[in-house]
Amino acid sequence: MRLAVLYSGGKDSHLALYRLLREGHEIASLLTIIPEKPDSWMFHRPNVELARLQADCMDLQWHSLRVSGEKEKEVTELTHSLSHLKSRLGIEGIATGAIASNYQKSRVEKLCSDLGLKHLSPLWGTPELELLTEILNLKFEVYFTSVSAEGLDREWLGKLLDWDRVDRLLKLKEKYGLNPSGEGGEYETFVCNSPLFKRRLKVLEAESVWHHNSGTWNIKRVQILEKSLQ
Numbered sequence: 001m002r003l004a005v006l007y008s009g010g011k012d013s014h015l016a017l018y019r020l021l022r023e024g025h026e027i028a029s030l031l032t033i034i035p036e037k038p039d040s041w042m043f044h045r046p047n048v049e050l051a052r053l054q055a056d057c058m059d060l061q062w063h064s065l066r067v068s069g070e071k072e073k074e075v076t077e078l079t080h081s082l083s084h085l086k087s088r089l090g091i092e093g094i095a096t097g098a099i100a101s102n103y104q105k106s107r108v109e110k111l112c113s114d115l116g117l118k119h120l121s122p123l124w125g126t127p128e129l130e131l132l133t134e135i136l137n138l139k140f141e142v143y144f145t146s147v148s149a150e151g152l153d154r155e156w157l158g159k160l161l162d163w164d165r166v167d168r169l170l171k172l173k174e175k176y177g178l179n180p181s182g183e184g185g186e187y188e189t190f191v192c193n194s195p196l197f198k199r200r201l202k203v204l205e206a207e208s209v210w211h212h213n214s215g216t217w218n219i220k221r222v223q224i225l226e227k228s229l230q
Contacts, residue, residue, distance in 0.1 A: 001118065006031055009048055011135055012183075013097035014140065025120075030051060031064075031085075033078060034065070042104055046190075050219060050222065094111070096120075099183045143158055143190050144156045145188050145189055146187060198227075
């Protein structure tokens with residue numbers, strides 16, 4: 001199936017893309033939604049503009065669509081924009097990296113129904129630890145770009161997702177009920193390298209910004225490198 005993948009540049013949309021390619025789907029484009037408001041109900045925000053560089057590293061097409069970020073209105077805006085892209089790109093379906101968010105899944109399903117498209121959620125229902133284990137076993141290079149949950153402080157910003165971090169997330173789940181996969185918005189991520197990347201990204205400059213009990217790691221400058229260069 002020829003798909004547009006809703007792609008934020010984070011670990012879940014990247015793993016969804018990996019699974020879809022492994023299943024033999026054709027990727028018409030990665031599609032990054034850029035909300036004007038930072039607290040969109042539907043879409044990841046920190047560093048999403050850099051998804052263009054991730055697409056470059058994978059030799060995939062990339063498109064971005066801007067929405068208001070206002071609850072429900074942003075879905076209507078996305079439906080309208082996708083109606084124009086559908087025929088231009090020959091899109092047959094939309095894929096997402098949703099794991100357990102019925103809010104997101106139901107709205108994308110409605111959008112697809114309205115546009116006559118299929119909806120694929122290759123990660124849906126996968127246990128949290130299984131997802132994190134797959135990401136690390138595949139050697140995804142993933143960094144924390146935002147945190148907004150009890151137990152996650154500014155020290156997490158810009159850190160690499162590794163086995164130690166997974167262990168700490170599981171302990172925070174026991175203590176605070178945190179979702180270790182970040183599906184509830186507890187944290188967001190950015191992928192710099194994976195088996196899909198023909199070239200890799202290196203963060204050269206980033207700024208950590210902290211507000212009360214949440215923060216973001218805003219990437220200012222990156223470099224595209226050949227994988228042979230460490």
